[in-house]
Amino acid sequence: MAGSKRMSQEEKRKTILDIYHKSKEVFTEKEICALATKAGVNSGTVADINNALVDDGLVDKEKIGGSNYFWSFPGKKDRELQIAHENTLAEIEKAKERVAESQSKLADAKRGREDDDGDRAKKLARKVELEKEKIAKTAELEKLKENDPQALADLEKEVKFVKEAAHRWTDNIFQCKTYLTKKKGMSSQDANRLLQITSDFDYPE
Secondary structure: OOOOOOOOHHHHHHHHHHHHHHHOOOEEHHHHHHHHHHOOOOHHHHHHHHHHHHHOOOOEEEEEOOEEEEEOOOHHHHHHHHHHHHHHHHHHHHHHHHHHHHHHHHHHHHHHHHHOOOHHHHHHHHHHHHHHHHHHHHHHHHHHOOOOHHHHHHHHHHHHHHHHHHHHHHHHHHHHHHHHHHHOOOOHHHHHHHHOOOOOOOOOO
């Protein structure tokens, strides 16, 4: 007897789709409800399930006059899957192009880095040395403030020299960063990362 077996939601959907696919005809809502009920689908759920199939793109719906007409052909889902597959392949190709473009930019950035013949690392190391030397000289200056005026004057000159040298090396680092951002098109953050400096990198005080 129709309706004697309790169907799951998925079974109901499949039953209704089978009606469309086997008949390959167009039905009114009343007709599909009658056929689905006869096939064992609870009559109170046919309309909702049919509308859900429409929302999922598995059943087509067209209003003509005062009535709604429904149909679904077996090849519809296959065609939708094919289109989805083609769209996915197109997205993959676009992603490959973006990856290739990024790799090209990275290669350009690396070439710029190689052009300095290792000067970047040398400049950074020298800057660290100068900053340490400045700290040591400043500490020594503090100890000698009340001692020999000439020694104090000489030490002040040394501190000034060290500070100016540190500024020059800092300028060199900034020139490297400017080259990477303006000539190589890198972002400020990427340039900082490549130069191994932070956003608060500045002249030593």
